[in-house]
Amino acid sequence: MNADKRVITDEQLQKLIDVLIGAGRRVLGPVRGDGVVVYEDIQSVNDFPVGLTDEQTPGGYRLVEAADQSYFGFSVGPHVWKKFLHPSQIELWRARREGENLIIEASGGNNETYAFIGVRACELAAISKQDRVLTGGDYVDTHYQTRRENTLLIAVNCGKAGGCCFCASMGTGPEVRGPFDLALTELSPADEHLFVVEAGSPAGQELLLEIGSRPATEHEIETAKSIVERTALTMGRSMPPDVDVPRLLADNLLHPRWQEVAERCLSCANCTLVCPTCFCTTVEDISDLAGESFARERRWDSCFTMDFSYLHGGGVRNTVASRYRQWMTHKLSTWIEQFGSSGCVGCGRCITWCPVGIDITQEVQAIAGAQTG
Amino acid sequence: MTGRQIRPRLAVWKFASCDGCQLSLLDCEDEILGLAEAVEIAYFPEATRAEISGHYDISLVEGSITTAHDAVRIHEVRRRSTKLIVIGACATSGGIQALRNFSDVTEYARIVYARPEYIETLSTSTPIADHVRVDFELRGCPINKRQLVEMLGAFIAGRRPATPAHSVCVECKLKGVACVMVAHGAPCLGPVTHAGCGALCPSYNRGCYGCFGPKETPNAPALSARLSELGMDQRGLARLYSTFNANADAFRQESEKYDQQDGQD
Ligand code: SF4
Ligand code: SF4
Ligand code: SF4
Ligand code: SF4
Numbered sequence: 275m276n277a278d279k280r281v282i283t284d285e286q287l288q289k290l291i292d293v294l295i296g297a298g299r300r301v302l303g304p305v306r307g308d309g310v311v312v313y314e315d316i317q318s319v320n321d322f323p324v325g326l327t328d329e330q331t332p333g334g335y336r337l338v339e340a341a342d343q344s345y346f347g348f349s350v351g352p353h354v355w356k357k358f359l360h361p362s363q364i365e366l367w368r369a370r371r372e373g374e375n376l377i378i379e380a381s382g383g384n385n386e387t388y389a390f391i392g393v394r395a396c397e398l399a400a401i402s403k404q405d406r407v408l409t410g411g412d413y414v415d416t417h418y419q420t421r422r423e424n425t426l427l428i429a430v431n432c433g434k435a436g437g438c439c440f441c442a443s444m445g446t447g448p449e450v451r452g453p454f455d456l457a458l459t460e461l462s463p464a465d466e467h468l469f470v471v472e473a474g475s476p477a478g479q480e481l482l483l484e485i486g487s488r489p490a491t492e493h494e495i496e497t498a499k500s501i502v503e504r505t506a507l508t509m510g511r512s513m514p515p516d517v518d519v520p521r522l523l524a525d526n527l528l529h530p531r532w533q534e535v536a537e538r539c540l541s542c543a544n545c546t547l548v549c550p551t552c553f554c555t556t557v558e559d560i561s562d563l564a565g566e567s568f569a570r571e572r573r574w575d576s577c578f579t580m581d582f583s584y585l586h587g588g589g590v591r592n593t594v595a596s597r598y599r600q601w602m603t604h605k606l607s608t609w610i611e612q613f614g615s616s617g618c619v620g621c622g623r624c625i626t627w628c629p630v631g632i633d634i635t636q637e638v639q640a641i642a643g644a645q646t647g
Numbered sequence: 648m649t650g651r652q653i654r655p656r657l658a659v660w661k662f663a664s665c666d667g668c669q670l671s672l673l674d675c676e677d678e679i680l681g682l683a684e685a686v687e688i689a690y691f692p693e694a695t696r697a698e699i700s701g702h703y704d705i706s707l708v709e710g711s712i713t714t715a716h717d718a719v720r721i722h723e724v725r726r727r728s729t730k731l732i733v734i735g736a737c738a739t740s741g742g743i744q745a746l747r748n749f750s751d752v753t754e755y756a757r758i759v760y761a762r763p764e765y766i767e768t769l770s771t772s773t774p775i776a777d778h779v780r781v782d783f784e785l786r787g788c789p790i791n792k793r794q795l796v797e798m799l800g801a802f803i804a805g806r807r808p809a810t811p812a813h814s815v816c817v818e819c820k821l822k823g824v825a826c827v828m829v830a831h832g833a834p835c836l837g838p839v840t841h842a843g844c845g846a847l848c849p850s851y852n853r854g855c856y857g858c859f860g861p862k863e864t865p866n867a868p869a870l871s872a873r874l875s876e877l878g879m880d881q882r883g884l885a886r887l888y889s890t891f892n893a894n895a896d897a898f899r900q901e902s903e904k905y906d907q908q909d910g911q912d
Contacts, residue, residue, distance in 0.1 A: 308852060310825040333873070335830045352825040362821040538869050542838035543813060547820035558809040561800050563681035574821060579813040580863045594864060629816070629828045629838050630873045 279495050280487040284345075284467035287458075288319050289485040290428075294389040299426070302358060303391035304346070309337050311351040313358075316391065319345060330437035330510065330622065333631030343463045349436030350394055350621050354550045358388060359421045360404060366557065368569040381569070384417070389426040393454070395447030396439070396621040398429055400550030402452045406613050407553050426477060429454040431498070432505045438622030440635055443512035446619040448505040456481060459498035470498040510622060511635045517642045520607040520616075527599065531640050536595035538630050543576035545624035545632070546601060551609075551617050556581070577601050602634060655704035655803065658690035660724050662710025662717050663744055663772060667789040668735035669693045669709050678796045685803050705730045705802055711737040711772045713744060718769070718778060725779040730802060733775045734795070736788035736891040740860050743788070745772040745894035749906070772894065785810065786841050786859040788891035794843050812863040814838050815855050818846035827854055834874050834887065839865040839897065856890060861897035871901060881905045 282290075294301045295317065303316040306323040316322070327340035328348045340347040365381040393401075405422065408415040432439075432448040441447030450457045455478035459470040470490050473479040490498075513519065546552045556575035561568045575582055577600050583590035591597045609617030618634070625633045659669055673693065675682065682688075689703060706728035712718050725731055736742050747755060752770045756763040775781055785798055794810050801808035811817075815837035819826060827833040827849050835854030837846070841862040848855050861867075871884050879887070888902035 307825060309830045312823070312825065333829055334832075335825075337830075352830070353823060357823060362823070537866075538872075540814070540838040540866050540869055541864050542816040544816050544820065544826065544838075547817065559806060560797065560809065561804045561806070563678055563685040563796065563800050563803065565685065565804055574817075576813075576817065579811070579817070581811060581813070594866065627826055627829055629826065629835070630869055 278472055279490040279498070280471050280482065281490045281494055282458075282469050282471050282482075282485065282487045284319055284463075284469075286485045286487065287345075287469060290456075290481060291316065291318065291391070293481065293484050294426070297387075299387045299389045301389045301391060304348070304351070306337070310335065311337065311348050311353075313353040313355065313390075322346070322392070323348060327434065328436060330439075330626045331631070332438065332625050332633045333628055335626050343467075344433065344460055345463075345467075346392055346430045346432075346458075346460050347434060349432060349434060349439055350397065350623060352548060352623075352627060354548060354623070355390055355393065355397055355401065356404065356550055356553075358390070359401070359425065360408065360415075360418050360553060363571060363573040364417060366570045366572050368567065370567045371565070384421060385424075386421075387424040388421070389428060391428045391430075393427050393429045393450075394432055394621075395429070395450040395452070396441045396444075396619040397550055398427065398450055398452035398454060399441075399444075399446035399619040400621065401427070403551045403613070403615065403617065403619070404553055405453075406615075407551075410613070426455045426481075427453065429457040429474075431457065431459040431502045433460055433501050435505045435509045436622060436626075437510040438625040438633075439509055439620065440511045440513055440622060441620040442506045442509045443515065444616065444618060444620035449502045454478070459501055461494065461497055461501075468494070470494055511625075511633070513618075513620065513635050514639050514642050517638070519638055519642075520610050522638070522642055523603045523607040526641050527603070529641050531637065532595040532599045534640075535598050535632060535637055536593065539594050539598050539632060540630060541578045541594045541597055542629060543578040544627050544629060545634075546576040546578060547574060548623040548627045549605075550621060550623070551605075551619060552576070554582070577604070602637060605634070606638070654685065654687045656689040656702070657686040657705045657707070658703040658724075658728070659688075659693065659707045660690075660709065661692065662708065662721065662738065662775070663713040664710030664735065664737040664742065666693065666709070668737075668787075669707075671790050671792050671795055672707070675792055675796055682796075682799065686799075701727070703728050705732060705799075708733045708738050708775055709735050711741045711744060711774060712778055713747075713769055713772045714767065715769060721775060721778050730782045731775075731779065732783045732785065732798070732802070733781050734785045734787075734790050736786065736858065736860060737772075738775045739784045739786055739895075740892045741772040741774050741894035743891050743893070746889065747772055748894055748899075749889070749903075774894070783808070787843050788858040791843050791845070793845075811842055813842055814862050815840045815842050815844065815846055815849070815859070818842050818844070819849050822846055822850065824849050827852055828873075828877075832877050834877065834879055834883075836870070836887065839867050839870050857888070857898065858891055860892035860895045865897040867897050867901040868904075871905070 322345040369378045408418040429450040454474040461468045580589045605617040756766045798808040828835040833854040836857035837855035841859040843859045885905035888898040
């Protein structure tokens with residue numbers, strides 16, 4: 275295994291970007307936005323948020339100067355890769371009136387190809403979960419499938435855990451596992467800016483050949499290993515250990531804690547929309563004023579909205595308590611029955627980006643504590 | 648030409664308001680011709696000279712009720728309309744002029760007008776729905792042009808308008824706008840505010856001002872608690888909820904809480 279670990283320089287990383295762009299791909303990666311790290315098109319390693327890191331707390335995020343000039347010295351931010359794989363809004367089909375006839379046409383597909391650079395362990399795990407949900411059953415979401423098949427994943431082992439990260443306790447990180455083409459570990463950029471790299475697919479191997487690399491030394495392999503180990507030990511929080519969370523939630527559907535959290539919850543839907551595994555959408559029909567052309571559009575939806583559970587005559591989940599419970603029990607409990615694994619990867623986004631800082635790990639703790647205690 | 652034989656008759660009515668919402672309709676340059684084809688604009692004093700006559704299939708009502716005369720006139724509008732649609736914060740909640748509901752209006756009149764005895768007004772500004780049955784409410788101060796066209800298109804086609812009542816936060820996330828409250832500590836009414844503007848202010852790094860009024864199931868007390876943690880004082884909270892939709896239930900109840908406490912301090 276170790277024999278497969280190689281080393282590239284920052285120049286070779288730049289070459290990787292050049293090669294991918296040369297092959298016609300959109301290269302997407304972390305860049306500095308307005309006080310946040312966002313995922314956008316990149317052309318150069320200088321587009322990365324060099325020398326920046328983040329401080330994350332429940333309901334708080336600040337971008338600050340880091341101690342060194344790392345490219346990847348921060349943890350996950352407000353953007354989620356699903357914005358490219360499972361976009362927030364797409365048109366499904368359109369129709370137009372021609373005399374007495376109605377002509378229905380599928381909307382143009384997406385034929386872009388992508389390379390994501392800087393995908394974290396938790397995010398890879400989340401992509402696997404969305405693969406399962408959107409392409410793993412009888413009904414395949416072809417929009418997702420096409421984009422997914424046209425995407426190369428270049429992952430990064432986390433050198434720092436964020437204040438709301440808890441991947442270690444969810445078994446999804448910080449060491450990248452899931453499906454990647456290349457996985458990088460950024461060594462301290464003090465003298466030479468080096469990355470230990472490993473290929474996870476034939477496409478990744480070919481890329482390495484093209485940009486050039488050298489075998490990693492024992493010392494470099496050890497250093498890379500200790501970086502992720504240290505990250506695992508400095509997780510911002512954790513899902514309570516020794517608790518069978520799916521069972522716990524299933525057994526406590528009438529726990530008073532749901533009502534307590536509902537008093538703080540704004541039912542604003544931020545937690546679901548930033549979650550890398552949440553996949554729900556709704557459709558809206560639009561028509562022009564003349565009644566000549568129509569379109570059906572799909573956009574992200576959330577179990578926190580009233581329309582989400584609207585059936586004839588009204589909504590099913592009228593109380594905020596029932597909506598919060600739906601969200602959390604689906605993430606941590608019923609997702610397992612439905613798709614065979616937990617719906618949470620421990621990225622902590624729902625905690626950081628909740629305007630009132632509701633913390634899913636603390637909510638589990640509260641139910642577990644009150645139950646056992 | 649189109650499959651439609653009879654064009655619905657449309658009227659636009661004005662009550663106490665600034666005209667901004669009606670102007671949104673005139674501002675639909677690209678769509679206005681389509682609209683003129685799709686409906687007969689039978690009464691719209693801002694744009695045409697047509698007289699009030701007969702019955703209207705769709706009435707758009709802008710403005711709130713602030714005079715005894717208007718309180719009677721709105722019933723006449725209701726009688727003449729099949730669908731009565733109210734547009735804008737004035738018509739849906741009473742508007743900025745509903746700040747009078749919290750004070751003494753004769754005092755205001757005395758300060759503002761040279762001859763206050765000429766001013767005949769009610770002591771409150773109230774939404775249209777307090778007076779007559781309303782078929783649809785389009786929120787906003789002012790309304791959003793895209794939503795207006797969408798709503799008219801929906802009524803003409805006989806389908807449900809796509810004007811969701813969820814938070815502005817959803818619009819931030821659809822656009823990829825990072826939350827200004829989380830990332831900058833900026834006070835934002837988005838989590839309790841009805842969507843519709845496309846997250847205009849957060850897109851420019853400002854907190855939401857609540858132009859579209861309370862969303863479905865708003866939890867203003869929880870938001871206020873968080874804003875206090877972020878450093879907003881009682882007076883700030885009272886003012887935050889007391890703008891274009893000051894009279895909307897969820898916002899009024901919240902601002903009154905802090906107004907009273909402010910008075911006691
Ligand atoms: S848990 Fe937080 S982010 Fe989620 S709906 Fe409630 S207040 Fe919004
Ligand atoms: S539930 Fe929260 S922590 Fe878990 S994957 Fe979703 S956003 Fe991340
Ligand atoms: S949750 Fe884990 S993998 Fe994800 S950013 Fe944090 S440390 Fe990295
Ligand atoms: S900026 Fe305001 S509206 Fe947007 S997500 Fe944050 S709290 Fe919600």
